[in-house]
Amino acid sequence: xxxxxxxxxxxxxxxxxxxxxxxxxxxxxxxxxxxxxxxxxxxxxxxxxxxxxxxxxxxxxxxxxxxxxxxxxxxxxxxxxxxxxxxxxxxxxxxxxxxxxxxxxxxxxxxxxxxxxxxxxxxxxxxxxxxxxxxxxxxxxxxxxxxxxxxxxxxxxxxxxxxxxxxxxxxxxxxxxxxxxxxxxxxxxxxxxxxxxxxxxxxxxxxxxxxxxxxxxxxxxxxxxxxxxxxxxxxxxxxxxxxxxxxxxxxxxxxxxxxxxxxxxxxxxxxxxxxxxxxxxxxxxxxxxxxxxxxxxxxxxxxxxxxxxxxxxxxxxxxxxxxxxxxxxxxxxxxxxxxxxxxxxxxxxxxxxxxxxxxxxxxxxxxxxxxxxxxxxxxxxxxxxxxxxxxxxxxxxxxxxxxxxxxxxxxxxxxxxxxxxxxxxxxxxxxxxxxxxxxxxxxxxxxxxxxxxxxxxxxxxxxxxxxxxxxxxxxxxxxxxxxxxxxxxxxxxxxxxxxxxxxxxxxxxxxxxxxxxxxxxxxxxxxxxxxxxxxxxxxxx
Amino acid sequence: xxxxxxxxxxxxxxxxxxxxxxxxxxxxxxxxxxxxxxxxxxxxxxxxxxxxxxxxxxxxxxxxxxxxxxxxxxxxxxxxxxxxxxxxxxxxxxxxxxxxxxxxxxxxxxxxxxxxxxxxxxx
Numbered sequence: 001x002x003x004x005x006x007x008x009x010x011x012x013x014x015x016x017x018x019x020x021x022x023x024x025x026x027x028x029x030x031x032x033x034x035x036x037x038x039x040x041x042x043x044x045x046x047x048x049x050x051x052x053x054x055x056x057x058x059x060x061x062x063x064x065x066x067x068x069x070x071x072x073x074x075x076x077x078x079x080x081x082x083x084x085x086x087x088x089x090x091x092x093x094x095x096x097x098x099x100x101x102x103x104x105x106x107x108x109x110x111x112x113x114x115x116x117x118x119x120x121x122x123x124x125x126x127x128x129x130x131x132x133x134x135x136x137x138x139x140x141x142x143x144x145x146x147x148x149x150x151x152x153x154x155x156x157x158x159x160x161x162x163x164x165x166x167x168x169x170x171x172x173x174x175x176x177x178x179x180x181x182x183x184x185x186x187x188x189x190x191x192x193x194x195x196x197x198x199x200x201x202x203x204x205x206x207x208x209x210x211x212x213x214x215x216x217x218x219x220x221x222x223x224x225x226x227x228x229x230x231x232x233x234x235x236x237x238x239x240x241x242x243x244x245x246x247x248x249x250x251x252x253x254x255x256x257x258x259x260x261x262x263x264x265x266x267x268x269x270x271x272x273x274x275x276x277x278x279x280x281x282x283x284x285x286x287x288x289x290x291x292x293x294x295x296x297x298x299x300x301x302x303x304x305x306x307x308x309x310x311x312x313x314x315x316x317x318x319x320x321x322x323x324x325x326x327x328x329x330x331x332x333x334x335x336x337x338x339x340x341x342x343x344x345x346x347x348x349x350x351x352x353x354x355x356x357x358x359x360x361x362x363x364x365x366x367x368x369x370x371x372x373x374x375x376x377x378x379x380x381x382x383x384x385x386x387x388x389x390x391x392x393x394x395x396x397x398x399x400x401x402x403x404x405x406x407x408x409x410x411x412x413x414x415x416x417x418x419x420x421x422x423x424x425x426x427x428x429x430x431x432x433x434x435x436x437x438x439x440x441x442x443x444x445x446x447x448x449x450x451x452x453x454x455x456x457x458x459x460x461x462x463x464x465x466x467x468x469x470x471x472x473x474x475x476x477x478x479x480x481x482x483x484x485x486x487x488x489x490x491x492x493x494x495x496x497x498x499x500x501x502x503x504x505x506x507x508x509x510x511x512x513x514x515x516x517x518x519x520x521x522x523x524x525x526x527x528x529x530x531x532x533x534x535x536x537x538x539x540x541x
Numbered sequence: 542x543x544x545x546x547x548x549x550x551x552x553x554x555x556x557x558x559x560x561x562x563x564x565x566x567x568x569x570x571x572x573x574x575x576x577x578x579x580x581x582x583x584x585x586x587x588x589x590x591x592x593x594x595x596x597x598x599x600x601x602x603x604x605x606x607x608x609x610x611x612x613x614x615x616x617x618x619x620x621x622x623x624x625x626x627x628x629x630x631x632x633x634x635x636x637x638x639x640x641x642x643x644x645x646x647x648x649x650x651x652x653x654x655x656x657x658x659x660x661x662x663x664x
Binding site for chain 2: 071074075077078081082084085086088089090093099105108109112265266267268273276277280304307308310311314315318319321322325455527530531534535536538539
């Protein structure tokens with residue numbers, strides 16, 4: 001095991017606690033934090049939002065998908081970034097001006113409907129739990145890769161640490177801590193990649209996708225993870241150890257789905273056009289519906305700064321997403337054994353030592369990316385769990401103002417239980433795929449609600465509830481079938497596996513028709529609301 | 542049941558507001574003229590957002606279709622790298638930031654125009 005990993009993880013945790021303690025001098029409680037952050041500039045605020053947003057799926061998952069499937073999965077990072085553009089164009093400034101702190105709050109402000117508020121709560125909890133699953137998956141995978149322990153124990157251990165941390169109030173949502181996590185994650189990918197590219201140059205620029213399929217760059221021993229058939233002829237059993245010499249062709253493994261030949265470089269090989277557009281729709285429109293993203297917009301002093309903050313987030317997130325692709329591409333050359341084990345999500349963690357050798361440089365850089373991965377799932381899962389637990393606390397336990405800290409701890413544990421169980425169950429799914437499903441549900445429920453609520457006077461509470469139930473409910477059902485149901489094939493598999501292309505239009509359609517039918521229920525003060533959402537604060541109305 | 546949100550206006554601030562400003566009053570009291578002013582602003586901002594999303598839809602959203610219809614584009618190489626990798630992996634992010642930057646500029650200009658309209662001195 002790499003001797004630098006444990007010290008680097010300890011340093012990350014200590015620095016996080018240190019900055020948190022420094023920040024606490026300015027902000028002691030959650031509400032202090034909100035007021036204090038009014039003096040924080042859009043760039044700090046944006047780094048904090050990016051720090052919370054760039055999760056295990058971004059840090060580990062994208063490189064793994066690229067290694068496996070090639071250029072088609074680049075729509076994931078493009079969509080994750082473009083989601084902030086949709087948020088900027090349609091939501092950022094009016095949402096800040098509405099004064100809503102969470103999505104259920106927005107329902108209450110805009111449509112004054114307690115019923116819709118409760119419905120929104122259900123979706124916040126569902127999306128939050130679904131988005132927590134891949135974080136825990138990433139944690140389990142990192143644990144298994146770095147220590148050689150089992151995936152399940154890793155996910156469980158990190159899940160328990162995060163739950164205890166949030167329940168005991170250890171991880172406060174201090175802007176500076178989250179901003180630090182962003183720069184740590186960026187550094188943890190950017191510094192090693194320089195050395196990796198130099199190494200690739202000095203190795204004589206080996207081809208990324210040789211026509212005969214990937215070959216081993218060095219002597220490699222591969223442990224088979226499941227009973228399978230190699231190259232369609234040789235059966236192997238779980239636990240078998242196979243050793244390959246440098247230059248050997250990587251055999252195909254029947255249980256691992258991956259693209260092998262030169263067509264890995266070409267678009268349109270993975271999934272259909274329908275699946276690609278569905279993914280684009282889900283990621284472009286889903287970001288605005290994620291529970292831990294919206295909370296942070298409240299920390300902007302006014303609508304105009306909310307807009308500027310979003311623009312900086314878009315730039316920071318885009319800068320980060322330039323890097324994972326390179327890891328996936330170089331992984332094709334230096335860690336092709338992952339195409340045999342199927343653990344492609346580990347490519348970021350393994351690549352530095354695989355490419356640069358087991359010397360000090362490789363080990364130090366390997367420890368750096370591991371520290372970045374720790375920052376990725378700690379920051380996102382803490383932020384998510386805090387916002388889901390907060391909603392469970394106020395809207396499900398009905399604690400209201402009389403709620404005790406004990407109730408909040410109970411809420412945290414309730415919110416953590418389901419994702420933990422699910423993360424053990426879906427161990428074999430790609431991290432980014434699960435995230436894509438969470439985006440699909442958010443895009444089919446909260447995106448229409450926010451966009452129509454902000455720009456259309458005619459929206460009614462009945463129409464909004466019907467639209468959320470139809471579109472969001474359909475997407476939710478599709479997710480449950482994908483994760484828990486039997487494997488499908490053909491068109492049903494497409495429609496259920498990538499539901500956004502039909503659930504998002506369905507939600508918009510039902511919401512508009514439902515509102516037109518119940519036009520009498522349009523709130524009487526909608527004019528004043530529109531003024532509040534769209535007029536610049538400088539007017540002091 | 543959570544308590545409903547109320548807007549709290551301090552007496553001092555309310556007193557400081559100049560009542561002589563006609564357009565201000567139109568807005569605050571939701572007269573037909575005030576309604577029309579707000580509708581104009583909302584429409585201008587929405588048109589801007591829709592126009593820029595059309596730019597993104599044609600710029601990025603058409604790519605999968607293009608790659609499917611014209612596979613030669615997908616196989617083309619620029620500087621030794623396949624074109625789709627450059628477009629998606631590198632080019633798309635500055636493009637998105639550029640569109641966002643343009644939006645922030647023009648949306649703020651729309652708001653300044655609106656403010657100027659409200660604050661314009663009476664003849």
